[in-house]
Amino acid sequence: MSEEPQAEWPLYEVFVRGKRGLNHVHVGSLHAADDEMAVRHARDVYTRRNEGVSIWVVRAEAITASSPDEKDPFFAPSGDKVYRHPTFYAIPDDVPHM
Amino acid sequence: MTLTDHELEQAFETTIAHNDRIEPRDWMPEGYRKTLVRQVAQHAHSEIIGMQPEGAWITRAPSLRRKAILLAKVQDEAGHGLYLYSACETLGVSRGELTDMLIQGRQKYSSIFNYPTLSYADVGTIGWLVDGAAICNQVPLCRTSFGPYGRAMIRICKEESFHQRQGYELLMTMMRGTDEQRAMVQESVDRFWWPALMMFGPPDAESPNSAQSMAWGIKRNTNDELRQRFVDMSMPQAEALGVTFPDPDLRWNEERGHYDFGTPDWDEFMQVVKGDGPCNRQRIAHRKRAHEDGAWVREAATAFAAKELSA
Ligand SMILES: [Fe+2]
Numbered sequence: 035m036s037e038e039p040q041a042e043w044p045l046y047e048v049f050v051r052g053k054r055g056l057n058h059v060h061v062g063s064l065h066a067a068d069d070e071m072a073v074r075h076a077r078d079v080y081t082r083r084n085e086g087v088s089i090w091v092v093r094a095e096a097i098t099a100s101s102p103d104e105k106d107p108f109f110a111p112s113g114d115k116v117y118r119h120p121t122f123y124a125i126p127d128d129v130p131h132m
Numbered sequence: 133m134t135l136t137d138h139e140l141e142q143a144f145e146t147t148i149a150h151n152d153r154i155e156p157r158d159w160m161p162e163g164y165r166k167t168l169v170r171q172v173a174q175h176a177h178s179e180i181i182g183m184q185p186e187g188a189w190i191t192r193a194p195s196l197r198r199k200a201i202l203l204a205k206v207q208d209e210a211g212h213g214l215y216l217y218s219a220c221e222t223l224g225v226s227r228g229e230l231t232d233m234l235i236q237g238r239q240k241y242s243s244i245f246n247y248p249t250l251s252y253a254d255v256g257t258i259g260w261l262v263d264g265a266a267i268c269n270q271v272p273l274c275r276t277s278f279g280p281y282g283r284a285m286i287r288i289c290k291e292e293s294f295h296q297r298q299g300y301e302l303l304m305t306m307m308r309g310t311d312e313q314r315a316m317v318q319e320s321v322d323r324f325w326w327p328a329l330m331m332f333g334p335p336d337a338e339s340p341n342s343a344q345s346m347a348w349g350i351k352r353n354t355n356d357e358l359r360q361r362f363v364d365m366s367m368p369q370a371e372a373l374g375v376t377f378p379d380p381d382l383r384w385n386e387e388r389g390h391y392d393f394g395t396p397d398w399d400e401f402m403q404v405v406k407g408d409g410p411c412n413r414q415r416i417a418h419r420k421r422a423h424e425d426g427a428w429v430r431e432a433a434t435a436f437a438a439k440e441l442s443a
């Protein structure tokens with residue numbers, strides 16, 4: 035064992051697929067010594083009532099996120115592209131199933 | 133392009149004003165972060181320390197059914213603590229720091245868990261009144277302005293209703309039993325009623341941080357509002373159960389449309405908060421022992437993981 039003060043178990047982010055047909059969704063995080071333990075802990079912590087049919091865990095440090103300090107308007111480019119949204123297009127009310 | 137601090141603060145204020153959520157990597161004022169760390173940590177610690185009063189009865193449950201229920205309930209509380217620690221860590225504190233701050237008494241937990249559990253009826257009373265008060269506190273917190281905290285609260289609230297119902301059902305069962313069992317229930321309710329009212333914190337006039345927490349959308353209701361709501365909810369439940377609360381001032385006020393009730397003993401509250409309740413030392417000592425006894429497990433698992441990696 036190392037002489038340094040005992041480091042914390044690494045942090046894992048946990049993703050759960052609620053049921054078949056749905057995406058895995060981030061539900062929280064936990065600490066575990068290794069991947070296998072992380073999956074087991076994730077089951078005990080986040081799915082005590084059949085909340086999931088599948089679990090992903092990933093070391094938090096392995097995640098790359100957009101705009102590290104949130105000071106850059108990373109998402110600004112999509113802000114002015116309203117034509118990407120269905121509501122941009124006016125469709126007469128009597129056209130069904132749109 | 134870099135935004136100025138002023139623009140960042142503006143963006144934060146706008147998010148709050150729109151009732152939108154603040155997420156971990158957003159800019160936030162230091163005071164907001166500090167307040168949240170304090171509140172979420174205190175909440176997490178309460179779940180963890182809260183396992184002790186009831187956990188003490190697991191080995192002495194009166195039936196296998198009650199034992200399985202109590203085990204599941206106490207395990208849920210551990211889970212609640214972990215959801216909340218996970219939310220708190222997104223604010224830039226580590227799990228180790230949080231555990232240390234609890235053990236060293238630098239962060240608090242709910243005063244209610246410093247009262248002893250003297251009989252199995254207390255398991256029922258805690259479920260009914262203590263988890264009931266917790267639900268009152270927690271339901272509005274599902275809309276708190278900090279995303280991870282609100283999401284943890286949603287998970288917790290889904291599980292709390294089982295806690296309250298199993299407690300109430302336990303007490304109903306005892307009330308259908310012998311005179312002695314009915315007396316046990318009343319005695320237990322008498323002990324827990326006032327401490328349960330104190331769970332909502334000091335009166336609004338003496339709760340200096342409340343206004344800022346409300347402005348930031350961290351809190352959604354004042355302590356007194358929630359306490360009133362709890363009294364109003366509990367009275368009909370007590371009547372249905374056939375117990376009374378130890379408060380001579382407790383009566384329906386037609387004009388207000390609420391129950392009037394007496395004043396909790398705030399001196400006792402302060403004493404318990406400051407560390408001199410019936411069980412404060414015992415609770416912390418127990419937590420510390422559990423943490424220290426687990427050290428070899430944490431170390432062994434780390435060593436095993438390192439070995440696997442190098443193999
Ligand atoms: Fe809980």
Ligand SMILES: [Fe+2]
Nearest residue numbers: 209263292295
């Ligand atoms: Fe609970």
